[in-house]
Amino acid sequence: MTVVSIEKDFEALTMKLVAEFDASVDRVWQLWKDPRQLERWWGPPTYPATFEKHDFRVGGRSAYYMTGPEGEKPRGWWQITAIEEPTRFEFDDGFADDDGNPVEALGIVHGVVALDASGGKTRMTSLSRFESAEQLEQMMEMGMEEGIREAIGQIDAILAELGV
Amino acid sequence: MDRIFQALADATRRDIVTRVSTREQSVSDLASAYTMSFAAVQKHVAVLERARLVTKERRGREQIVHPDPSMLRRAARLLASYEEIWRGRADRIDKLLAEDGKGMKQ
Numbered sequence: 001m002t003v004v005s006i007e008k009d010f011e012a013l014t015m016k017l018v019a020e021f022d023a024s025v026d027r028v029w030q031l032w033k034d035p036r037q038l039e040r041w042w043g044p045p046t047y048p049a050t051f052e053k054h055d056f057r058v059g060g061r062s063a064y065y066m067t068g069p070e071g072e073k074p075r076g077w078w079q080i081t082a083i084e085e086p087t088r089f090e091f092d093d094g095f096a097d098d099d100g101n102p103v104e105a106l107g108i109v110h111g112v113v114a115l116d117a118s119g120g121k122t123r124m125t126s127l128s129r130f131e132s133a134e135q136l137e138q139m140m141e142m143g144m145e146e147g148i149r150e151a152i153g154q155i156d157a158i159l160a161e162l163g164v
Numbered sequence: 165m166d167r168i169f170q171a172l173a174d175a176t177r178r179d180i181v182t183r184v185s186t187r188e189q190s191v192s193d194l195a196s197a198y199t200m201s202f203a204a205v206q207k208h209v210a211v212l213e214r215a216r217l218v219t220k221e222r223r224g225r226e227q228i229v230h231p232d233p234s235m236l237r238r239a240a241r242l243l244a245s246y247e248e249i250w251r252g253r254a255d256r257i258d259k260l261l262a263e264d265g266k267g268m269k270q
Contacts, residue, residue, distance in 0.1 A: 002258045003251055008243045010168065015243055019254040023261045031257055041256035044249075124257075126250065133239040136246075 004123070013130040021122050025115045028122045029086035032056070032113065039064070058083050063100050077102055081110075088114045107135035168240050171215035176200070177208050178244040181217055181231070185241050190226040217241055 004018040021028055031037045035054035043049035043066045053063040062078035075096040082090040094108040112127040130136045172178055176198065183189055183197070191209060195202040209229055212218045217240060221228045231241055 002254045006247055006250075008169075008172075008240075008247065010239045010243060013239060013243075015246055015250070017247075017250045017254065019257070021258060021261055023264065027261065027264070028257070031260065037260070041253055041260055044252050044256075124254075128246070128250075133242075136239060136242045 013133065013136060014127060016125065016127045019124050019126075020118065021124060023122055025117050025122050026086050028115050028124060032089070035062075054078075056080060056083070056089075063096065073098075075100060086115065088112075106138055107131045167215040168217065171211050171217055172240065172244045174208070174211075177212055178248060180205075180208055180212060180229070181241045182245045182248065184218055184229045185231045185245065188228055188230065190223075190228050191220075192226065194229065 002019050002021065004020050005016075006018075007016040008014070031041065033056045035051035038054065039049045039051050042051075042064075046069055047066045049064050049066050051062055051064040053061065055061055058080055060080045062080075063075070064077070065073045065075045067073055075098065077094055077096045077100070079092045080089060081092060082088070090110070090112045092108045092110055095103045095106040097103055108131065110129045112125075112129075114125045116123045116125075172181070180194055183194065191206055192202070194209070195205040198205060209218065209220065213220060216232050216234070219230050219232055221230060
């Protein structure tokens with residue numbers, strides 16, 4: 001089981017996911033640091049992410065877009081606010097317009113990622129903090145489709161494996 | 165609050181919440197999306213209704229499921245959708261790492 005726990009705090013507007021991976025801390029760190037590896041898992045298969053810029057150091061910015069099934073390209077940005085390589089980093093994640101400029105009205109999600117060695121495996125804790133319920137709502141109106149397509153994609157994959 | 169957590173502890177119920185938050189769906193629309201019976205889907209909707217995450221409205225022969233408008237419920241629904249996104253990410257990381265063993269060892 002990959003996901004160990006999920007905690008949601010509806011009042012503080014946070015979600016904490018704890019997952020365990022069968023790999024070293026350094027290996028999991030690379031999945032965040034190397035843009036080519038990051039884009040293989042950040043977006044769902046139906047909305048793959050492309051990182052055009054990924055400056056993984058304190059103050060560094062990333063620019064990415066996701067490609068939807070109809071060719072639409074919603075854009076986003078990151079700014080790294082803290083790094084303790086290879087075990088912890090913090091970043092802000094927000095929406096960008098077609099020119100890559102941050103859309104401040106849509107707010108940011110603050111993320112804290114921590115990696116801990118645990119019996120030959122790596123425990124990853126990812127905390128996401130939203131600014132307000134309104135922001136969460138706007139984000140989901142834009143990103144909801146992504147979540148649904150992803151869920152459907154996963155169901156299809158399971159059915160394909162079962163040969164149904 | 166416990167009721168909200170319990171209601172969202174189930175993957176099907178999180179999925180129902182995600183679906184009705186995007187567009188209006190009747191109970192039969194929802195039932196056609198899953199392999200489980202109409203009655204089973206109805207039961208899931210009832211749990212969500214008791215947690216006040218959704219409301220049901222009768223329209224002719226159809227029962228339409230709406231998301232509940234209060235802010236706290238809204239946050240709960242939306243965080244449930246966000247959870248699905250992150251579960252997907254964790255699964256993809258896991259698959260990516262499994263590929264390491266097949267080719268070059270890291």
